[in-house]
Amino acid sequence: MAEEKHPGGDDAAREHDRDQLEPLRDLISPLLNSLELMVLTRERVQAAVDDAVERGRMTRKDATELVSALVTIGRRQTEELLGDLERYVVDPSTDLMRREVDRARAAAGLGPSFPITGYDDLTAAQITARLGDLTPAELRRVRDYERRNANRKTVLAAIDHRID
Numbered sequence: 001m002a003e004e005k006h007p008g009g010d011d012a013a014r015e016h017d018r019d020q021l022e023p024l025r026d027l028i029s030p031l032l033n034s035l036e037l038m039v040l041t042r043e044r045v046q047a048a049v050d051d052a053v054e055r056g057r058m059t060r061k062d063a064t065e066l067v068s069a070l071v072t073i074g075r076r077q078t079e080e081l082l083g084d085l086e087r088y089v090v091d092p093s094t095d096l097m098r099r100e101v102d103r104a105r106a107a108a109g110l111g112p113s114f115p116i117t118g119y120d121d122l123t124a125a126q127i128t129a130r131l132g133d134l135t136p137a138e139l140r141r142v143r144d145y146e147r148r149n150a151n152r153k154t155v156l157a158a159i160d161h162r163i164d
Helices: 010-034 042-054 060-090 092-108 124-133 136-148 153-163
Strands: none
Touching: 042 060, 124 136, 124 153, 136 153
């Protein structure tokens, strides 16, 4: 597969990639900002406390305990956040968020190749609500998949109505 070349070299390619990811960033940023999230690796924390030890501001034992406690707390908070996000994305009442993720994914050219994220977990009503965002080619892919799997008449009728 040929790699896409951008006039102007690597800087232009990076700029193009940033532009492609912008819709996804716009979708996720408000959530991250509202939760005041940040990423701090164990290595960064360790480097900061090592510096404090070298300067004589804390003992090695205190530094080790501090890093251990921060990592434990960070892991617990990460697991809680991932659990909350998973429930939010899997909860049928959050269909709007899934729909926006689908739009952002399509705009950025990212993610799974199937047109509707989490299709097998959606109800017929949720699927038909998303059909308006799809191109005719995507509608045909969904129709073919639906026929081979759940074969729901309401979904198939809604797809055929959109295609015609």
